[in-house]
Amino acid sequence: MLKEISIGEAAKRSGVKVPTIRYYEQIGLLAEPARTDGNRRHYEETDIRRLAFIRHARELGFEIGSIRTLLHLQDDPNQPCETADGIANARLIEVEQRIRSLNALKAELELMVEGCRHGRVGECRVIEILADHGKCVHPHH
Amino acid sequence: MLKEISIGEAAKRSGVKVPTIRYYEQIGLLAEPARTDGNRRHYEETDIRRLAFIRHARELGFEIGSIRTLLHLQDDPNQPCETADGIANARLIEVEQRIRSLNALKAELELMVEGCRHGRVGECRVIEILADHGKCVHPHH
DNA sequence: GCTACATGCTCTAGTGACTAGAGGAGCAAG
């Protein structure tokens, strides 16, 4: 017979922490698993795959709501995949936007740090730029 | 005599929303302002500058804790500015790291979206990659 | 002076996605 997978095992194999697995169950992202005689959760291989899916999607920055939709899609492989594509695309656009704004930010932080002559706070470029947005390289962030 | 600055005015001029100003007061980032006879807050020019400082720092992604330190430094211009420089530097490193990981992520999302042939979910590249981390371009994110 | 209506006040609770801790039970090894 197949070995039962404990929550700790499931955590190790999926890379999702134990309390997080319980949390996902609570919010209905993962079905309630069967229990042993001693009231402990035990999981199947499909649960591990589902958890790995969730984890990967979270790493890519998808929100729980989007993941919920993606999981519904995965459960029914006959659906057209436009929704999945749309979600991924929206995320891609978000990421591109975020990279642009982080690059602007990086330029500004570099200016601060380079401008700092390690003197007194009174003449510090870091404090100065923070106090006056007009001194930014790209004031439109 | 000087016109008294209401919280709404302060919000407009600093770019920090009214409830957020009250929140900053509550957590001790901004001193409790004087009140009018009718119990309304009124602010000084220095408060507006302090709020603008906070807002700018928040936009640059500094945490409230760091901002608290930066504000203490600003209040005493004779201190050496190493602490300020350290905070800005730490933030710069964070941002650089974040940009790197977002770029990896972008590559992966592009692969997903490009691979999608708009068929059924069963053969969808988006779902497939999410389900199997091994299919990633850079599996180490 | 009266009437709208905007703006202000306090207080509590909610957001997202977990994380931490208390207090207890089950289980395997030595």
Place this chain on the structure above:
DNA sequence: CTTGCTCCTCTAGTCACTAGAGCATGTAGC
């Protein structure tokens, strides 16, 4: 039998706000 690990439930905390209820105050037009 005891030690120590994993597991259970439940509540509350994190961060930086945001939303809403239920009032009080201030201002502009008539």
